[in-house]
Amino acid sequence: MLLSSIEPRAVARGDDIPDAIRVGDTTLSRTDIVGAAGALAKRLAGVQRVALLATPSASTVIAVVGSLTAGVTVVPVPPDSGPAEREHILTDSGAQAWLGQAPDDSSLPVVPVRLHARDWHSHPEPPPSTIAFVLYTSGTTGAPKGVLLSHGAIAVGIDALVEAWDWTPNDVLVHGLPLFHVHGLILGLIGALRVGSPMIHTVRPTPHAYAEAAAAGGTLFFGVPTVWSRIAEDPESARALSGARLLVSGSAALPVPVFERLRELTGLAPIERYGMSETLLTLTTRVDGERRPGWVGLPVRGVQTRLRDERGADVPHDGESFGGLEVRGPMFFDGYLNRPDATAESWTEDGWFKTGDVAAIDPGGFHRIVGRESTDLIKSGGFRIGAGEVETALLGFPGVREAAVVGLPDPDLGQRIVAFVIGDGLDETTLIDHVASQLSVHKRPREVRIVESLPRNALGKVQKKLLT
Structure with missing residues (x-):
């Protein structure tokens, strides 16, 4: 089961966590989540795909868990998306209804998400091949494409990071990242629910909010470089994180000066990692390994990488030469929705995914991401x-x-x-x-x-x- 820590059997045997998920000022226990999600799953019977205005809220948590429990595919929609972007996502995805809050201009029916509803009936476990999410890419080269991510791929991807970071139920995850992308939604929310570690979502990832979460027991902090840069510029808030176990940065390169300033203020060298919506997280520095500024570490379990030059030849792993990064592994997407052409173009003939990123690999297998091939x-x-x-x-x-x-x-x-x-x-x-x-x-x-x-x-x- 993808969300193994909140399966009904855990609640039935009294294995509750009173503060399993906190979003802003709202706290949900494990029992709250299972009961409300069970009630929503019952109402979603017969539905295939739903749209979710993915606000940082308890309602979003229940909507996601209820849908996954029912085997219904979730299409997260950015809350600030404009009418044209939103219409493209709804039309392309074929979403049949909104979960909870819906934009005023939408004609789709709305399935309410009730935080206090309860239903304890068990639901058949969706097969690993069931599509859990359709995540839409940023659309820098045309209309956003829908990335199909299955229950099985997400489970394998999270488990590989659990191993690399020694992430356990004793951790308290803290982040304030959007709940419509891989970093905040899949790694942040689904990761915490799979591991069984409590999560504090700060709604906004401000230095003060992260410092408050640290005082509340936070041990594992997720942020993007902009977040860490602002924390590094706020010494008091940064020092409040000195009791944490791990600071994790991703979604873009962490500037070396920010890395060094964080280490100076917190005593912790940040963990850097790399991934994409299509591949989930494939590279990371490790809890018990080297953390080198500007480098994203080694492949996680099950992942292989290679570099190719413009002629398709191997690029040496000397730490200096760079080429197009290609990867393969068990946590990859099932293609782009309605785009067999784009799906085919993303893969080499011998089965490697072309990331579109340029990288260097040193003799020890450490990776440095140079940037996007198209812009960097x-x-x-x-x-x-x-x-x-x-x-x-x-x-x-x-x-x-x-x-x-x-x-x-x-x-x-x-x-x-x-x-x-x-x-x-x-x-x-x-x-x-x-x-x-x-x-x-x-x-x-x-x-x-x-x-x-x-x-x-x-x-x-x-x-x-x-x-x-």
């Missing part, structure tokens, strides 16, 4: 340059708080390196010279633009396609 691999003057290493050099300069590097069209170089930088008292020429002194001269930005903000999506990832 810059070809300038005959050289192949990873945007990430230029960003790291910039972030090491005093006063630089954030940096994003892109390759913009250039009639002479093919692409010229342009850096968008946020900070105080910065000079463009000084920054260019600083990078040239830290890296090869051909990796220096040809242009630095001092800006007040960078465009980001809901997970804090910089949307580089908007930087022009």
Whole structure:
């Protein structure tokens, strides 16, 4: 069973946890979750696919658990999605109803989610091949695609991380991440329910909220780089996390200066990991292993990786050479909904998934993600340059708080390196010279633009396609 820690038999034998899930000011016991989810599962009989406006709320928790119990596929919809995006998700997914809250402009029926309803009847366990979620990608190259994730794939993926991080029921997970993506929904919520560890969702991932959760017993903290950067800038809140067991960062590269500042303030070196909606989490540093700034570690159990150059040849694992990252493993998706063409294009003929990311692997198998092949691999003057290493050099300069590097069209170089930088008292020429002194001269930005903000999506990832 995917949610093995809250199966009815556990409740029947009195194995309750009074504060199993806390979202904001609402606390749900294990009994609350099983009873309310059981009642919802009963009402979902005969339904195949439902849409969920995935707000950070107790209602979302019950909606997800009730649907999974009934074997009904959930289509999480971002609460801030616009009408066009929402209509595409609903039409493409074929969702038959909304669970709980629904947008005012929707014509779909609504199945209410009642936190205080109770039903203790057992439900047949869905087969591992049952699709649990259709997660829609960010749609940077066209309309968002629906990623099909099964009960079995999710269970295998979570169990591999449990092993790598020594995640146990004695942990208290803390995060404030969105509940419509892999990081917050599958790893955060479903992971906690599978492991049996209590979870505190802070609604918003602010430094103060994380510090309060630490005081309430939090031991395992999830965040994206933006969250950790803000915590690193708040020494009092950061020091409050010094009693935690693990700080985990993902969804984008954690800047090395933030890694080092967190280690200085908390005494903890962050865990970094890598994954995608299509593959779940495939790489991570480990609780008992090396945690190297800027590197995402080793493959989790069952995962294999390889690097390929533009001609399809192997790239050496020397820690410096980089190529397209390809992976295979047991926790992968079942394809894109209604998109057999895109599904086929994502796989090599010999069965490897093409991530679209560029990486380097050292002789010991440690992985470093250079970035997206489409935006972070810059070809300038005959050289192949990873945007990430230029960003790291910039972030090491005093006063630089954030940096994003892109390759913009250039009639002479093919692409010229342009850096968008946020900070105080910065000079463009000084920054260019600083990078040239830290890296090869051909990796220096040809242009630095001092800006007040960078465009980001809901997970804090910089949307580089908007930087022009």
